[in-house]
Every structure is written in structure tokens, then in C-alpha cells.
Amino acid sequence: MNPYQSFKERVRREVSIDSYINRFVPLRRMGRNLVGICPFHNEKTPSFNVNAEGGFYHCFGCKASGDLFRFVMDYQKVDFLKSLEILSEYSGIPLVERTKEEEESERKKEALFQISQKALEYFQKNLNTAAGELALKYLESRGLYAEDLKVFKIGFGLPGFGNLRAELFKTEAEVKLGEQLGLLKRQDQNKDPYDFFRSRIMFPVIDTRGRVVAFSGRILGESEEAKYINSPNSLIYDKSRTFYNLNLSQDSIRKTREAVIVEGVFDAIGLFRKGIEFVVAPLGTGFTEGHVRILKNMADKVYLMMDSDKAGTKGAFRAVNLLSKEGVVVKVCHIPEGKDPFDYSLHHNKQEIRDLLEGALPASQFMIREILGGTGPTSLAEEKQAGVKKLFEFLKPMEKETDKQVYLEEGARQLGLSFSSLFQDFRGKPGVSSTPSVVDTKKDRTPEKPGKLSPVLICERKMIAMLIQNLELFSFADDLLSLEFRDEVSAFFWDYLYTKYLQNENLTAAEILSREEIPSEYLGMIAEHFSADVSVTPATFKAMFLYHADLLDDARMEELVKEMAKPDLTIEEKNNLLSELSLLKSEKNKRSVYLRTIQTLEV
Structure with a gap:
């Protein structure tokens, strides 16, 4: 059990979410809810709703959703444990005592943070020494001056092997902390540690x-050593989840919902x-799934501005692949004349750089170009065949059929081939109709299309929203199990909720909105269908089932009418279509009678 569960439950009972949020976001009452200007994106018309009774908030503009704890984390930019501390201090409700292991881990982290801060101040001070003069001249030659050094807290690691220990590490315990952070290294345990940077x-x-x-340390001058070396992972640093410059860019990324990813620290600076204040750089390990998880909660669109060399192209390809899988819109920038982003920034202004971003290639166009390796409409037949083989190998592991279609269409365009022929070969079905069906026929689920929500999709999301707000509706679990959701968001939530139901977890709407394992964009899509009147009767929920069935039957009847209009149908085929159409109409009539009956009983 979560050791903080009892604390969270007490906070939810005793701390009003609207009174807490109102300290930061002015709210006014509108019906059962309170509304205000969203703190997570720019807007003029209030779309930020706080449901005091349900204990959650939802923005109909940027889809931000959550409970009181999520608000503290996102608004005050803290982790979960810090949010508990903030709410404990605000409410006067004591946190449960930490275990000895947790207390020891926190003490170690705090000690490491203190050492890191001392090292920062020491490196900054070195720039003002005689030994640091050469470093200052180098930085000035790269176009970095006093104000830049202050903003980015740039410093200098002195020549020699024993400077850090002499200046910072007075005890053996501090030496061990320096080793954990990678500031000090040992060749073996019998020798003294030496400066790493x-x-x-x-x-x-x-x-x-x-x-x-x-x-991150860049070598000064020519050397056989690596140009850049970085700190190793530690108790306070995970290179697979950390960006350089995120401390300065986080507000701009949240505001614009955009991020630019570059390779190195100079590029970001x-x-x-x-x-271009929404720029970050991964360090040491390249771009990872951990980086994706950080960015997707902050940005909807990512621009990759990598170096033009082979390593940069390879890194961009990997980043596009990871980001696209998570549904993030990705574009790849080509920097003219083979320059890196830093060199380009020295000679171009903000608008020119922004124009470069606007002209970036869509992810599909970039990736297919790299896969085909220059093969195009004028290439030899053998080269095109090799390109098609590479394309198919790239597409086979993809899960989404719509992604496969997008890349196949782009591949056909770049190769100068017929899309229908390429599709048939990919499916291994030569001679099939040239109109491909890229729908998952098992589930027939609808991908999210902003602004174009079908009635079926809306109905399914409303049912899920009702279920979240009224867990007693799990009495309809058997009916829901027989339902094949057309909407992938609703299907995800049903699987998640049913699993928790079987595990006897009675989750409130606020708790569900705070779960990190649920994609934040999914939370927003469902939360916008929450009702201010949280009570839903079984009859109302049953009516939603009937309405959903009607929508599916209406869609099928439209298909049948179109099929019956075909001129080449046999009499037997027409009769079969008429029989199915008649059956569907009969089922709709029965549902209408039943619906009127339960509505009458409810009244």
C-alpha cells in the first residue's frame, strides 16, 4: 500500500481544491463549477474548470487535468514527494513518517546537491583566475560574454589532477560524495582520487x-581526449531523463507547447x-524513451535541429521514431551549408531561425528519405526494389495501421511508384482492389481527430466519464465487456478501470486523474466529458448503451443502402442486404420501445 495514501485521503477530505487553486488562479463561479484563465497555456477566454465537489480540474483548451496533487506538481514544478510536503505545510496535516531507508536516501541526495552546488561555484570562480583567462578568451571567440556566462552559469575546470580535492573535499566522506558524482575518479582503491574535469x-x-x-565539460584546446565528457548517472542524475537547459526553457515550452531538440550545450545556448527559448539538449546518452516521457507532457510539437553529419542524422532518426510512437508531432530541420545550430545562430536573427523551423520536414518525409538513401523516381529498377525492401522492413514492426499507411504513401511518392501497388505488395495480396483498408477490423477503433469527433466516439467517452464518476455503474460490467469500443481512448480506460475493479480498488475521479501511468492527453479527452452533476442513474447509463447501439446500426444501415445501389448485384445478394436492413430496423424499434419504458419508470 502507498505509505502516503492515508495522508492523501485526509487532504482530499479537508482541503478544498478550489480554495487552494484560487490562491494562484482567480476563479469565479459558473453553475456548479468554478472557472478561470488556465495557468498552463495562453488564453483570453476562461476554459479552466475546477470541480470542487469532485476534487479535480480540467482545461477545455489545453486538456490539462488532475487532482490537487497534480496541480501542485505541474503549477509549482515539483515532484510528487515535494507536492506532499507543500500540501502538508499548507494544511497542517502531518505526513506519515518516512522509513529509515527513505530518510537515508534523502540525506544522501541533499549532501550530493550541496557538493554539486559548491563545485559549480568553484568552477565559476576559476574563470576569474590567471589560469582561467585562456578559457575566457576561448568563450569570447565563440561569441559568449559576461552576461551569457552568468545566465548559463558557465565555469572552468583547472588543469591538474588535485585542485578539486584541495579546494572542496576536506573529509573522506566528502571525497566519496565527489566520486559518486563523477567529479573525482580513482584508478584503483589504493591510489588517491584525481579530478575528472x-x-x-x-x-x-x-x-x-x-x-x-x-x-558537461568541453576540452580547452587540442587534445587526444574526448571533446566532451559528462557526469555519470548518480542518485541525483539520470542522463536518460535529463535535458540540458530545461531549467531555463520549461516555462517557454509549456507556454508555446513546442520544443526544439539540439545535440549539444553550445547549440542550446x-x-x-x-x-528560441524552448530549446533543450540531451546529454551523453542521446535521445531516449525517458526523454520522450518528459517532453510529451510539456509539448505537442517537437523540432529536431541536429548536426548535418552522419551521427546527427542517425540521432534524428532515432528521436523521430521514439517521438512518433508516442503521438508527438515531429519535424526535422535542415540547417543550410552544413552548419551546426550554434554556428547558424551566430549569424541569423530570431525570425530567420523561426523561418527555418517553419520550413522543417515532416517526420514521415525525413524518415523515408533516410530509409531510401537517395533512391528516387529516376533510380534503377534494382535500386527501387532494394528501397522497397528496406521500407517494408521498417514498417512491419509498427503497431498502428494508420502509421503504416502514412509511410507507405510517402514511400510511394519518393520512389515514383503507385501507392496501390506498393500497398498490395506490402500486404502480400497482389491483384487486390486498389483501395486499401487500413482499419483494425478486430476493434475498428477511431484515432483521435481534433475537432472531428464522431457521435460514436463522443458516446463512448461519455460512458467512460460516467463510469469514472459513478463506480457503482460497474454493475454493468458484463454489458461493457461485450462492447467493442471503436475509440482507442475509451478502450484504454475501460481496460484500465476493469483491471482496478477486479483488484477491488475503489478509485475516485480525482485519484484516476492523478495516475501517472495514464497518458495525460487521454485524461484530458475523458475529463472534458465529466458532468457537473456527478450522479447518474442506472437508467441513464442503460440509455447510453442503447444510443451507442443505435449509432452503430445507423452506420451499418448507411453501408447497406450504398451496397444495394450497386448495379451489378444479383437478386440473392439484394435479398440478403434487405434482410439485414430489415433486422437492424426491427432492433432499433425494440430499443426505442425499451428506452421509452425505462425513461417512464425513472420519472
């Missing part, structure tokens, strides 16, 4: 709460200085 420009990696968690 030597003769290097030091760029601190700072988390979203302003704490130094790691460093260059774009940020020119007003």
Missing part, C-alpha cells in the same frame, strides 16, 4: 527546481540567446 569549460546541468545535478 581538467582544462575544460564547465556547463552545469540544472534540474527544473534549480539544483545542480551534473556537469546559441538558440536560447536568439530568442
